Amino acid sequence: MRPGPPSAVASRSLSHRVSGVLHVVDQYRGVIALLLVFTLGCFFTPRAFDTHLPIFLSWRTQLDIVFEYCEYGLLATGMTLVILSGGIDLSVGSVVGLSATLFALLTIGYGWPVVQAFPATIVAGLLAGLVSGTLITRFRMQPFVATLAVMVSARGMAKLISGGIKVQPAALPWYHYQQDTPFFFRWMTRALPGIGMQPATLLFLASILVMAVVVRNTRYGRRLYAIGGNEEAARLSGMAVHRTKIITYALCGAFAALAGIVNACRQDLGDPEAGFTYELDAIAAVVIGGTSLAGGRGGMFFTLIGVMIVAYINKILSLNATPIAQRMILQGGIIALAVLIQRGKRENQ
Amino acid sequence: MKPVMCIPLALAVVLMGCGKPASNTQATSGAQQPQQAKWVIGMSQCNLGEPWRVQMNHDIEDAAKAHPELQVIYRDAQNKSETQQAQVREFIQQHVNLIIISPKEARPLTAPVAEAMDAGIPVIVLDRKVEGDKFTCFIGGDNVKIGREAGKFLSKLLGGKGDIVELKGLMTSTPAQERHDGFMQGIQGSQIHIIFDADCQWLQPNAQREMASALARFPHIDAVYAHNDPSANGAYQAALQEGKGREKQIKFIGIDALPTEGVRLVKDGILTATFQYPTGGKEAIDTAIKILNKQPVPKVITLGTRIYTKDNVDRGGDPL
Numbered sequence: 317m318r319p320g321p322p323s324a325v326a327s328r329s330l331s332h333r334v335s336g337v338l339h340v341v342d343q344y345r346g347v348i349a350l351l352l353v354f355t356l357g358c359f360f361t362p363r364a365f366d367t368h369l370p371i372f373l374s375w376r377t378q379l380d381i382v383f384e385y386c387e388y389g390l391l392a393t394g395m396t397l398v399i400l401s402g403g404i405d406l407s408v409g410s411v412v413g414l415s416a417t418l419f420a421l422l423t424i425g426y427g428w429p430v431v432q433a434f435p436a437t438i439v440a441g442l443l444a445g446l447v448s449g450t451l452i453t454r455f456r457m458q459p460f461v462a463t464l465a466v467m468v469s470a471r472g473m474a475k476l477i478s479g480g481i482k483v484q485p486a487a488l489p490w491y492h493y494q495q496d497t498p499f500f501f502r503w504m505t506r507a508l509p510g511i512g513m514q515p516a517t518l519l520f521l522a523s524i525l526v527m528a529v530v531v532r533n534t535r536y537g538r539r540l541y542a543i544g545g546n547e548e549a550a551r552l553s554g555m556a557v558h559r560t561k562i563i564t565y566a567l568c569g570a571f572a573a574l575a576g577i578v579n580a581c582r583q584d585l586g587d588p589e590a591g592f593t594y595e596l597d598a599i600a601a602v603v604i605g606g607t608s609l610a611g612g613r614g615g616m617f618f619t620l621i622g623v624m625i626v627a628y629i630n631k632i633l634s635l636n637a638t639p640i641a642q643r644m645i646l647q648g649g650i651i652a653l654a655v656l657i658q659r660g661k662r663e664n665q
Numbered sequence: 666m667k668p669v670m671c672i673p674l675a676l677a678v679v680l681m682g683c684g685k686p687a688s689n690t691q692a693t694s695g696a697q698q699p700q701q702a703k704w705v706i707g708m709s710q711c712n713l714g715e716p717w718r719v720q721m722n723h724d725i726e727d728a729a730k731a732h733p734e735l736q737v738i739y740r741d742a743q744n745k746s747e748t749q750q751a752q753v754r755e756f757i758q759q760h761v762n763l764i765i766i767s768p769k770e771a772r773p774l775t776a777p778v779a780e781a782m783d784a785g786i787p788v789i790v791l792d793r794k795v796e797g798d799k800f801t802c803f804i805g806g807d808n809v810k811i812g813r814e815a816g817k818f819l820s821k822l823l824g825g826k827g828d829i830v831e832l833k834g835l836m837t838s839t840p841a842q843e844r845h846d847g848f849m850q851g852i853q854g855s856q857i858h859i860i861f862d863a864d865c866q867w868l869q870p871n872a873q874r875e876m877a878s879a880l881a882r883f884p885h886i887d888a889v890y891a892h893n894d895p896s897a898n899g900a901y902q903a904a905l906q907e908g909k910g911r912e913k914q915i916k917f918i919g920i921d922a923l924p925t926e927g928v929r930l931v932k933d934g935i936l937t938a939t940f941q942y943p944t945g946g947k948e949a950i951d952t953a954i955k956i957l958n959k960q961p962v963p964k965v966i967t968l969g970t971r972i973y974t975k976d977n978v979d980r981g982g983d984p985l
Contacts, residue, residue, distance in 0.1 A: 362759060363759075364758065364759050364760040365705045365759055365760050365761060365762070366760045367760065371755070371758045371759055374758060376758060377755075377758055380751065380754060384747065384751050387747075480837060481837050482770075482837075484772050497772075502776075505776070582746075582747055582750070582773065583746050583747070583770070583772065583773040584772040584773050584775070584776070585770075585772045585773065634740075634748075634751065634752070634755065635755060637738060637739070637740060640713075640741060640743065
């Protein structure tokens with residue numbers, strides 16, 4: 317706690333109480349912002365043209381909001397790890413394209429069963445992250461540059477393995493599937509009876525919950541914060557800095573691969589151009605949630621909030637048919653505001 | 666604390682300040698006045714970054730003006746299939762009476778279109794198809810015919826023989842493939858040879874670059890067949906910049922014939938001819954009215970084309 321300015325000392329007792337309240341509010345500022353956005357959604361919802369029921373409040377719309385953002389959510393989950401470690405990963409968008417193409421090629425093209433194609437795709441994502449991590453640690457490249465290199469080459473790989481076309485049934489005569497995509501594609505994107513949620517949504521929620529536990533309660537998680545907070549101190553205290561970082565980028569790649577599989581299922585094909593500029597959306601969601609780009613501060617819960625805030629805002633703007641120009645200006649403004657919030661928080665600490 | 670509150674505040678400002686005037690003047694959103702129109706149509710355009718698609722929206726707007734009982738809500742999917750999927754689902758939630766969609770891609774939009782049909786909402790699919798037959802009506806141009814007409818025209822223009830350059834569109838897309846196939850049918854049996862061809866991905870700068878290579882390699886070129894008007898214009902610019910006056914000898918032929926692009930280029934004497942690729946906007950509204958009035962409509966409507974040359978451009982081209 318920082319001592320108050322001299323002028324405030326006189327009314328100490330009152331300001332102490334107020335700051336106590338503010339502190340509680342401060343802890344949950346993300347949740348409050350989310351609730352405010354939600355409230356706005358309730359006010360600005362269009363209504364159905366015949367029944368006049370507010371569309372925003374329908375259960376279906378609420379579930380759609382998470383579903384439509386689960387790809388970004390998966391990316392943001394991995395990105396949070398990298399940003400906590402003080403790094404950045406620009407390659408995730410391209411890895412989405414690569415893994416979406418690879419997964420579609422293995423299943424639709426070569427007819428592999430999903431139980432084989434799924435882990436193979438995850439491994440490809442892991443490898444991409446491994447390359448980033450190795451370039452950053454062993455070859456001392458800056459994360460921005462190393463992952464930029466991987467971003468470009470992963471996109472090239474996606475185009476190479478697909479032959480430059482979208483991988484879908486009957487795209488090439490030798491493809492195993494010539495009529496429909498495998499059942500798994502539809503299963504991932506259809507609401508499960510009873511739960512009402514799509515497996516893709518559940519995959520995102522499960523991923524972020526598991527990683528929240530990992531980041532909070534494991535040695536790996538503690539190292540992540542330590543390295544992000546002060547890498548030199550972490551190194552001097554004998555932490556395996558390089559290994560932790562490599563694991564982090566590999567995990568980020570794996571989550572990008574998961575997002576890629578979801579992308580293939582949602583598009584019902586493997587698009588080598590998929591995920592273009594998604595890395596920026598993922599970074600934005602993490603930053604809006606409140607995880608600091610400087611590293612060492614933040615967490616998975618923040619990211620979940622950040623993803624939801626962005627998802628809600630986009631849905632509200634979409635439902636109201638806000639023109640794209642205003643939408644983009646607003647999105648830029650929100651990112652800038654989120655950084656302001658972060659700075660305020662740092663001064664508070 | 667202040668900045669946190671600013672996020673929803675900024676959102677509120679945008680929603681109040683910008684959303685409403687736009688919806689009042691262009692009748693785009695119009696979610697606020699559901700009673701006025703008898704029927705609400707949701708129109709999802711895959712990408713308003715291309716002039717041809719802007720023209721499609723204009724055509725729909727113009728046609729809808731004649732029907733006060735219609736209200737059209739426009740959405741732009743920003744070239745993302747996933748955004749377009751969400752838009753169709755939002756239309757279903759809003760219980761619109763009919764959906765017009767110009768899909769970015771067939772496969773990803775097949776399921777949402779089927780969902781709309783299952784919800785009892787008729788769907789008109791414009792320009793690009795969806796898989797299967799779960800839609801009410803498909804309206805599209807005939808790229809093979811357009812390519813064939815271009816080939817026949819060029820063959821006649823050059824007296825049945827000559828060396829030409831083909832500047833293709835994105836060859837992984839069906840329109841480019843069909844415009845090529847049709848053209849080959851059109852020049853079949855003539856002495857016309859394609860001496861140089863390149864995939865310009867529909868883009869003028871690419872076409873200009875590729876044409877510069879063609880000009881450098883071949884001292885004699887009779888004509889350029891470009892898969893769209895901007896590419897034809899790019900080829901003209903390349904010839905102009907070469908500085909040998911070859912832009913006056915070479916005939917440039919394009920496709921699409923947008924009022925602001927190809928037709929203007931013909932008027933300016935840059936293109937010898939351009940062939941219209943119709944947007945189907947007017948036909949979509951005509952068909953929508955029929956569907957909403959429970960009249961039968963054909964499953965597939967194939968649109969014709971028009972040719973624009975120096976001689977007929979002022980009277981609006983001729984149908985082919």
